[in-house]
Amino acid sequence: MPKPFIIHDPYFEKAKRMWYRARSAFKLLEIQEKYNVIKPRMNVLDVAAAPGSFLQVIAKIIGPEGKAVGIDIQKIDPNFGFPNIYLLQESVFEYEKIQVFLESIGFGRWKSAIEFHHFDLITSDIAPSTTGMTGVDQYRSVELNLAILDVAKVFLKKWGNLVLKVFVWEDVNDLMWPLKENFNKVSRFKPKACRDRSFEEYFIGIGKK
Numbered sequence: 051m052p053k054p055f056i057i058h059d060p061y062f063e064k065a066k067r068m069w070y071r072a073r074s075a076f077k078l079l080e081i082q083e084k085y086n087v088i089k090p091r092m093n094v095l096d097v098a099a100a101p102g103s104f105l106q107v108i109a110k111i112i113g114p115e116g117k118a119v120g121i122d123i124q125k126i127d128p129n130f131g132f133p134n135i136y137l138l139q140e141s142v143f144e145y146e147k148i149q150v151f152l153e154s155i156g157f158g159r160w161k162s163a164i165e166f167h168h169f170d171l172i173t174s175d176i177a178p179s180t181t182g183m184t185g186v187d188q189y190r191s192v193e194l195n196l197a198i199l200d201v202a203k204v205f206l207k208k209w210g211n212l213v214l215k216v217f218v219w220e221d222v223n224d225l226m227w228p229l230k231e232n233f234n235k236v237s238r239f240k241p242k243a244c245r246d247r248s249f250e251e252y253f254i255g256i257g258k259k
């Protein structure tokens with residue numbers, strides 16, 4: 051028999067105890083344990099960052115010499131207690147507005163004659179508002195992730211990594227193929243912190259071409 055849907059599960063309680071803004075923090079921590087994608091001094095863009103638990107994990111690891119940038123269609127409370135977090139309230143489909151913002155904080159620009167200012171890593175935990183129709187929700191997830199891939203094509207450095215949350219269903223190759231075109235390797239990973247019933251997985255694009 052399927053397990054009943056429990057919102058206040060052990061990860062939710064643990065997140066509260068550890069002052070994480072959401073239980074998603076534990077998914078990123080599992081990804082980090084397996085792939086070691088976040089390193090001290092990195093510049094990291096987190097798309098779909100509200101309420102901000104990925105940013106809490108990222109800011110702690112990159113330290114004061116790195117920068118973490120969070121974008122979400124929802125407002126993110128800026129009181130993280132870290133000085134190096136930059137926030138934008140915008141939809142991922144508004145590419146030009148995102149570009150203007152990222153350029154205003156120095157990304158996507160030449161730092162010097164030879165050094166272009168890119169992100170070392172882009173993460174995303176994006177989730178469409180769900181309709182309950184699996185095929186529709188999955189396709190929206192693919193569309194959102196394709197928009198993030200467009201940002202990564204310009205703002206992620208060569209050899210940089212991309213972490214995307216995907217609602218896996220039959221159209222998933224519409225995302226997998228473009229990812230394989232742009233990354234040397236694409237791994238699929240389902241953290242234990244993902245709810246049993248969910249279709250979500252994380253796709254890790256390793257080494258941008």
Ligand SMILES: C[S@@+](CC[C@H](N)C(=O)[O-])C[C@H]1O[C@@H](n2cnc3c(N)ncnc32)[C@H](O)[C@@H]1O
Pocket residue numbers: 071072074075097098099100101102103104105121122123124140141142143174175176177178179194
């Ligand atoms: C599961 S939550 C992210 C949780 C976050 N990773 C954290 O650790 O706190 C999914 C997020 O996707 C965002 N989202 C959905 N559609 C979006 C869009 N078009 N542009 C930007 N963000 C979007 C939602 O607003 C929501 O905050």
